[in-house]
Amino acid sequence: MDKLLVRGLKRTEIEPLGLSSLDPDSFYITWAMNETWQLQFTARDDGSVAYNMLDDESSVFYDGQEYIVKQCIPDFVDGTKAKDVVATHVYNEASRIRKYKQYIDTSDPSSGQSTNVKANPDDTGSSGDNSSVTQNGNTTITKTDEGDNQENQIWYSLEDVLKYYLDGNSLGFTYQIIGNFGKSRIEQLQDGNGTDMLSKIVEHWPNAVIFPDNRNIRVYNIDDFEKDYGNRLDYEYNTTEFKLTYDSTSLTNEVFCVGAKYSVETETETDSDSGNSSGAGAQAVIADAKKYLGVPYKYGYGRPVGTANPYNGMDCSSFVSRVYYDFGINIPAYTVAMESYGHEISRDQVQTGDMGFYGSKGASHHICLALDNNTMIYEPQPGEVCKTEPISYYPPTWWERNDDMAKIVAGGSSDDSGGASTSTSAEYYYFAPFWVKDLDSINKYGEHPLEQIEDERFHDANSMRQYALSQLQPEPSLTVEVTTYTHMKPIPGDKIHCMIPDGELSTNLAVVGFDWYPLSETNYSVFTLNTNAQNILDYQASQRNDLNKAFSQISKQSIAITNIANNTSEGNGAWNETEVKAFDNSKRS
Template sequence: MSVALKVAATKDHALKVPDGDDQIAMLHSALEDSIYISWEVNNTYQAYFTAWDDESVAYQMLTVQNMVEIDGQWFVIKQCEPDYSNGIGTTAVTLQHISGEISRMHIYGSDPVDWGQYSHTGNSNVSLDVPDSTDTVAQSVSPGDILNAFFGGDNGKNWNITYQVIGSFNNAMVENPYAAGSGKDAISRILEAWSSAVFWPDNLNLRIYSHDEFYKDYGHRYDYLRDTSEVQLQYDTTDMSNAARLVGATQEIQTTSDTGLPNGSLTASGGAQAVIADAKKYLGVPYVYGGGRPVGTANPYNGMDCSSFVSRVYYDFGINIPAYTVSMESYGHEISRDQVQTGDMGFYGSKGASYHVCMALDNSTMIYEPAPGQSCKTQSISSFAPSWWERNDDMAKVVASGSSSDNGTASTADSKEQYYFAPFYFVDETSRQRWGLFVGDDITSDTITDKEQMKAYAESQFKANPDFTLQLTVDPGKEIIEGDMVRLEIRPADYVTKVDLVGYQKYPYSHTQPSTVVLNSNAQNVLDYQSSQAKKLNAAFEKLSQESQDKINAALNKKPETIMITQKEANEIGQYVDKQRQDSGG
C-alpha cells in the first residue's frame, strides 16, 4: 500500500516552511510500511521512506534539499538512493527535520566582516585593525538571552525562524554565550548549560522546554504481552562516575614586597598593572542591585552593582570607600578628562545626586557593572562618558607605586592566584555503596567560590547510576507522543513504574509495522527495577525453603511416596532428625 505525501521545492532552497509560493506536488507512490520517523530527545530527528517510480512530477522532485511533509512536520531530503531492479525503479530517501537546517546559518557577533554586495544586518564598515583577543568570560544568561542573540530581530526573520522558552529557567554562568557560531551551536550551548532542558521544534518554531513542561502524563500505558510484545532491559556501568577531585574558582591576591631599591629608583613592576589585573578578574560577574555588600565580607562573584564593584577593587588594595555613589563622591577630588588614569572614578549625574559610577583602566578604557541583566565589562570611555571624574589619593599612590617615592625603600605591588578553597576529593557515598567506586576526571568551575556549592555541582555532574535502557516493541497503531510520561508494567518481573518517553522509531501510516519506543533511564527506574528483582529473589528463596521443609516433614512422617532430594538436603535432613531425637530424649 502507498500513501500520499507532499513534496516541495522552495526557491534557491530557502529555509522556510513551504507555502503557496513554492512548487508543491503530491507523491502517491511512497510505501506506507517503509515510512518511519526516528527521534531521540535533544539528538536525532530524522525520517525515511521508499517510493516507486510512478513517473509523476512528485517522484522526480525527490532530490536533495527538497522537502517532504510527514506526520505534520517538514523534513529535508539529505540522501537519495535510486535503485533499478526487474524493470522497477525505486528511491530510498533519508530526511532530516527542517529544524536541523539551522546549522546552515551563522552569526558572527562582533567579529569583523565586510559583507560587500551581500545583504546582511551586520556592519560592512570594518577596520583593517585586528581586534584585541579576549579571554574566555563567563556571563550570567538565560536560554532566552541566547536564543534572542542568534534568532532575534532580523536574524530570525532572514531565516524564517521563531522561538519560544516554555517553563522556568534560572540564569546560569555560560562561557562566551554570544560567541560566533551556527544556529545549532546556540541550541547546543543551551542544552549544555541547562542539562534538564528539552529542545523540541515544531517545524521552524524552535522551542526550549523545562523538563516538567515537556513531559506530561497523558494517561498512556505500556503493558508487556498486552500491547507490548517485547521489553528489553539493559544495565551498563561503562560511563559511571561517582568520585572526583573538585577544583573551584580562583582569585588574585595582592601582595607587596620590598625591592631593596633606594628612594627614587624604579621598582620591578608598576602598580597600575596590578590594579587593572584585579579589576579584570571580576569580568563576567553579573550585575545584582545591592549585591557585593558588605564589601569585604560578601562574595563578590555572586553579583555586584556599580558602586560595590568599584568599592571592592579599592578594598582589594586596602582602601575602604563606601559602596554608594553619593557617599563615594567625598572620597576623591575632581580632575579633568585629560588627566584620567588607572583607578580614577567616573560619576554619572549631578554632584550630590550621582546615580552610577565606573572605574578607569587607563585614559581611554573603563570597567564597570552596567545594569540588571548584564555583567561586568570594559568599554571605551568615549562611548559612555561619565559626567565628571574624581581621583582618590590612596589609589593614586598604589598606581604610582612603580615610580619614585619620597623616603624609605621602594616596594612593588604584585599578585598571586589562589583558590577560594583547596581542591578536594569528593565521593557520592550512596552510589559507591550501591555500585562500588568509579573515579572520574576532575570537575572544575571558574565561578564557584563555595565548597558546599561545589559539592552540589559535582553531584549534578556525576553519573551515579548505570545506564538503564528500556526499549519496547509496541503494537502497530499504538499512539506515540513526544513528551509522554507513560506507565510501564512488566508483570513477569513484578515491575511497574512511570517513565519519560525519550525516543522512538515509529511508522505513522503503517497498519502492520510495530514501532520501537525508548524510555528514560533515571535513578528511580533503576531502583524500581532493583526492588522488583529483590522481591523475585526473596520469593525464590522462600519457595526453596518451603520445598526443603516439606521434604524434611515428609521424611520424618515416613511417607511412602518416593522423595527426590539432593545429597546436601539429605545431610540437612539427617542433622535435623538427629537433633529432634536428642531433644525428645530418643
C-alpha cells in the same frame, strides 16, 4: 491517515504524493531527544508532479511537520523506477544561519595601519571582583579574586544565546522558551552557526529539551516537556517486547571538589612619585582617560577612532586607541596590531599612559591603560562600562610603552624610570577542597569516583556541594525499549504507564525516542523510554523479589534433603535405594 506532500526546490506548489506509490514498510519517522529527527521512505514512479519534484533540498510534509530531502537516490529494479528518500526535520536548516566576527580592514587609513593584512578583532577576557584593598603607608594589600579571570568566558541566559543566533535571520526561524533556566558561563559568542547554537544549549543547559515546531525552535525545561497523556503499554497486551538494559558503566558516587582561589598581593612603593602620575602631562592623560568612565563596552564600537562617537560605546582596544588619538598619537584599534606601537617594559616601570596586554605576544586578546603604577583604566567586557581598577586586580600579561605618549606624560621628555615597587603574593582557597559522597550508593556498590571537579565559579562550599551532587550518578542507568502490537502514534515527552506482570515493572516512563511506521502492516512502533530514580528502585525491588524466591526454593530443597537424611532406615546417614528415589521425586515435584 495524513497525506505526504511535496514542494520542489525553489517552487511554491505543494502537491500530494499518492500513498499507493509509497512502499509502506519503508516509510518511517525516527526521533531521539536532542539528537535526531528524520523521515525515510521509498516512492515508486507514478508519473505525478509530486514524485517528479522529489529531489535533494526539496521539502516533504507529513503530520504537520516539514522535512528537507538530503538524499534522493533513483533506484531501477525489476522493471520499475523508484526513489529512496532520506529527509531531516527542517529545524536542522538552522545550520545555514551563520554569525561572523567583525573583521578590521587594516588598509583603511583610519585604522592606523599601512599594511593590507586583515586580522581578527580583539577578544575580551573577563575579570573577577576585587574583594578588598587596604593601605598602610606606602604598602597596598590587595585581595584578588582569581575565579573569574577565565579568558573569553561570559555569563549568558538561554535567551541571550537564541537571540544572538536567530534575531534577524533570513530563514524564518523563531524561538520559544518553555520553563525556567538559569544563566550559564559560555565562551564569548562571536561566530559560528545554528548548529553551534543547538550544541551550546544542550551542553550548558543539561535540563533543556529542543523540540521544534517546524522553524519555531522551542526549548523546554524537561519538567515542562514531560506530560501524562493517559497512555499505557502493557506487556503481552499491546506490546511484543519490553527490553530493559541495566547498566552500571557510568556509575559514580563520590567526587573531590576544588573551588575558586584568590590571591593576596602586598605591594610596597619605593618611590613616592610612583608611576610619573604627578606631572602636568600625566595629569592631562589621566583626566582625558577618565572622561570616558561609564561608557558602555560594545564590541567593535568606537571605530574608526576619531570619527565614531566614543560615547556610544567602545571595546578595550578602541578605548586605548581613543585616548592616544586625543593627544595626536595614531595607533590602531586592534590589540595584536597595537603590540608593535610600543616597547616592552618591566612591571615596576609602569607609568601613566603605558599599555597592558593580555594573552600571548602576537595573539593578544585584551588591553588596558595605566593611570599610574598601581591603577589601570579599561573597558572590561560586554555588560560593563569603562572603569578603573587596581592593576593587581587583573594584571596584564606584559606591559609596553609608547615613546610619544611617554614624552607627553613627562611634559616633553621621555622618562622610562617610572615608579618602582616590590610585591609579594600568596594564593588561598575560599574554602578547603573537600569530598562529596553518596553514602547509600557507596554502601551498595562500593566507591566509584567521578573525575575531580575544579570550578572557579564557586566561592561558597555549600553551592559547590549541591552542584557536585547533581553531577554524580549514584545508581546504574536503566533504559527501556518497547515494541508495540499497534501503530500507536508516539508523543515525544509522553509519560506512559508501563506494566510488566508479576511485579517486574509498574511505573511511568517518558518517551525520549521512537521509530514510527504509520503505514506498515508488519512494522510496529518502537518506543525508547527514559528512567528516573524511582523507576530504578522499582526495578531493583522486582529483582530482589526474584532473588528471594530463588533463595526460598533452595531453602525448601535443603529442608527436604535434611529430612530424608534424618530419617534413614539405617540411622547412620547412609541412603538406601528407596530414599534416593524419594529425594529425586521431591526435586521433580
